[in-house]
Amino acid sequence: MIKLGFGLYRHMLNADHYQFARQCGATHVVIHLVDYFNNRSGAGKEGQPVGSSEIGWGYAGDGSLWTLEQLLRIKKDLSAHGLTWEAIENFDPAMWYDVLLDGPEKKKQIEQLKEQIRIIGRAGIPIMGYNFSLAGVASRITGPFARGGALSVGMDKVDDAPIPNGMVWNMRYDHRQKRDGYLQKIEHEELWSRVQYFLDELIPVAEEAGVRLAAHPDDPPMPYIRQTPRLVYQPRLYQKLLDMKPGRSNALEFCLGSIAEMQEGDIYEATEQYADHIAYIHFRNVRGKVPEYKEVFIDEGDIDMMRILKILQAKNFDGVLIPDHTPHMNCDAPWHAGMAYAMGYMKALMAQL
Numbered sequence: 001m002i003k004l005g006f007g008l009y010r011h012m013l014n015a016d017h018y019q020f021a022r023q024c025g026a027t028h029v030v031i032h033l034v035d036y037f038n039n040r041s042g043a044g045k046e047g048q049p050v051g052s053s054e055i056g057w058g059y060a061g062d063g064s065l066w067t068l069e070q071l072l073r074i075k076k077d078l079s080a081h082g083l084t085w086e087a088i089e090n091f092d093p094a095m096w097y098d099v100l101l102d103g104p105e106k107k108k109q110i111e112q113l114k115e116q117i118r119i120i121g122r123a124g125i126p127i128m129g130y131n132f133s134l135a136g137v138a139s140r141i142t143g144p145f146a147r148g149g150a151l152s153v154g155m156d157k158v159d160d161a162p163i164p165n166g167m168v169w170n171m172r173y174d175h176r177q178k179r180d181g182y183l184q185k186i187e188h189e190e191l192w193s194r195v196q197y198f199l200d201e202l203i204p205v206a207e208e209a210g211v212r213l214a215a216h217p218d219d220p221p222m223p224y225i226r227q228t229p230r231l232v233y234q235p236r237l238y239q240k241l242l243d244m245k246p247g248r249s250n251a252l253e254f255c256l257g258s259i260a261e262m263q264e265g266d267i268y269e270a271t272e273q274y275a276d277h278i279a280y281i282h283f284r285n286v287r288g289k290v291p292e293y294k295e296v297f298i299d300e301g302d303i304d305m306m307r308i309l310k311i312l313q314a315k316n317f318d319g320v321l322i323p324d325h326t327p328h329m330n331c332d333a334p335w336h337a338g339m340a341y342a343m344g345y346m347k348a349l350m351a352q353l
């Protein structure tokens, strides 16, 4: 059985949002524990994080791990609201910047990530989503791109601004000292060797802990963003990632939007090809491909969502779908309305399977 889930940002870990998710029909949740909104710019916490090329989404955390007590407390609250914790989405850049950058703290940080995975396993959370990326989500623009002029995000050109030292994954990890200069330029081969190290070290620990690591593709899926190479920017590159370290814990956070934006491949073929390796799905729709695409309502994009569901069902996928992002709707609660619309649509599609 495919399950309906809902994604919550860190500041949404409260009874109102748990009830909202349940009211939308969710039985499972995916939680972002990273604070993407610590940008000191006063930007609201409604909707998707945004930011400039100097500070990105803002400041990363202090690098400390999420403790077992902290995770169990959240899990208990979720459970009291009828929700099951399916996945954590994204490591804090402060936990692993030198794993991404091959910096001096790499060995220490990979050991911390291992400990984090063990804690997640002990808490009984089956999936840890990650995005192995230097630039992270960059090049995004905001505008009235969806039906009826609904506020949404998209891309019209590549952000070429170099990444300042002290920043990675579109967040700043150097709280105290501002460093001069920019990230050293590397090529794709070097990025793949870094992910090989990450998988070689972490996958055996994840297998033992009963946790699946799930890779999000590049958002947006360009070969380069901000003068850095990207990892999974064509559907075929997911296979390369899987082949690097085969096993149940080397899994995918399958983002339909990002995959549909890719210049090569076909979203239906990709779903069929990778279904057996998918941990959970970002079930959202887009119009266009990089470098010119827009995120739109679930029923107005290029993807035939019902066709995707039927492929997943035929492959016996029994994981969770979440809306990921959705355009805002004009009313007093733009984010909630957009999400409720997507959830209702998803629930109706699922009922027809």
Ligand SMILES: [Mn+2]
Binding pocket: 216, 219, 255, 257, 258, 282, 324
């Ligand atoms: Mn996504």
